[in-house]
Amino acid sequence: MIWLILAAGLGSLLMTAALRRYALARSLLDIPNARSSHSLPTPRGGGVAFVATFLIAALFLGWNGIIAPGLLYGLMGAGGLIALIGFMDDHGHIAARWRLLGHFAAAGWGLYWLGGMPPLSVFGLALAPAALGVVIGLLYLVWLLNLYNFMDGIDGIASIEAICVCMGGGLLYWMTGNTQAIWLPMLLAVTVAGFLFWNFPPARIFMGDAGSGFLGIVLGLLALQAGWINPLLFWGWLILLGVFVVDATFTLIRRLTRGEKVYEAHRSHAYQYASRRHGSHLPVSLSVAAINLLWLLPIAAAVVIMKVDGVLGTLVAYAPLTLLAVKYRAGERE
Template sequence: MLIWLLPVFTGFSFFLTWVLRRYALVRSIMDIPNARSSHSVPTPRGGGVAIVLSFLLALPVFALVDAVDLRSMWALLGAGVGIAVLGFIDDHGHIAARWRLLGHFAGAAWMLFWLGGLPALSFFGRTLELGWIGHVLATVYLVWLLNLYNFMDGIDGIASVEAICVCLGGALLYGVRGEPALALPPLLLAAAVTGFLFWNFPPARIFMGDAGSGFLGVILGGLSLQAAWASPPLLWSWLILLGVFIVDATWTLARRLLRGDRLYQAHRSHAYQHASRRFGHKPVTLAVLVINTVWLFPVALLVALQYLEGSVGLLLAYVPLMLLAVRFDAGKREAG
């Protein structure tokens, strides 16, 4: 495996983020703080394009030497380009929510076409074939994941740290399961995000933007489904690794829906946002790193090794995260 090339793509991402930051400063492409912002200083935005380009340029290179499966390459490449371009346009203007959502479903459908849809799932020792219902559920899952990644990209470094933790965790799981060839795409994504994180770690000198966050969401979703095709228990493991973002975003959305809030109305009611106002960006971002490393990865590993049934492992991993969501008022409307 051409592991030695990974630092090259990290360096490329680092350099490209610097270029994008200079361009944003010259062109005044800035994120100006408002009442719904979690930052207080005007900051360049759009740096997530560095992640997109670094990862998508790396995929064909590795596919040419048979280090990445061609169907996986087309799945990630096509969906990634589509979602990133949609986010880029939205970053620089505005796309109506209905058209944006249509584009999201189109990207998810492309991803599923090349991956072969949703594979059989393991549930308490049984294998479940869901057929077309499974494909519909997988489409909704991908669309939700890319949107929740947008929602969760609200403080410095959190989306980058989450992506790196999930990708490295997934790659390690492939290693212990004897599937090293599958580890390359998540390692490539981790390498690309690491170069960007240098500029995005608190206090951030550039923001990711919708192009980067939506791209990360759909690519991580695609990698999780690819894992399911390799081994059904691995899907549970990936869902566990993604737990911090899935639980906070889903809990917050459910509470806002019950209250009758508009879904696309800007807000600062996620648990991580409430926590960041109390403790600051850096402690919360580092807390996500610790939770992923100390809690979620060990549980995901037990599931991957089949010492723990997938749904039981998911429940075990998510219950403390739900308690944290309650503790930090996920979905609670801000005073005033």
């Protein structure tokens, strides 16, 4: 299976190069404007490369019995629909209400095939009854795929986050003896790495909504799958996603309190303020990797191995991230 994953990574790298040439030939460029964090017209839509290679390779894993059918159907249907909606929006425009309807449909599909929310607990108490758990699961998945879109605003950041989360999640599986579950996160990490070769600062192509939304919902579903293996593993994945969850959520709340239209483009996330303060995308994207590896991964491992309460571990992990969000003015008016 390792050869299949490596081949998928190479396929992603080559397909991204082909998509870049196609976008340049057809002038499918992201033109900078007052809300942009880049200064040069840049090809967009490169995320289709890792979407396609991941889904094709996942099919092979499924045919070989490496992935359970329910998980495969959930990922293929939900991820494929979100990528399609994002692709159509990248090449035209879909009204926000119709995008949101599609997001909930994809989340519902994925949640159904995974068997709903895993049996999570908060400080020892069951999280919610089954019906309320479905509502929580839908909101969780829709928010995660949208926040991933919001956080894909500077070169390399969304790709680096996905790779770090998947590698961290794979390590948690290895540490707990669940080695069979490692293949999917490793596949996603390698295919995104193929795209990152072209997206690393300064980016030569952007992933677009098709790629960012796909990453959001697939990572959300992988976290739920982890929760069915061991509820503490879900909290471990949620901790690993902390940089994106805290920045996006903190920014959203502050904008909502001012009555702003949260679906309109803006540059008020902490990572966007940070990139302007430091004059470059590279140190911010690399800092995200450092936070993931040096802070979030050890806490996630401690929660899983030492059986620390998942909510407590998440709060400890998120506390300094919230302070960073305040320091870098997340959600403040531009």
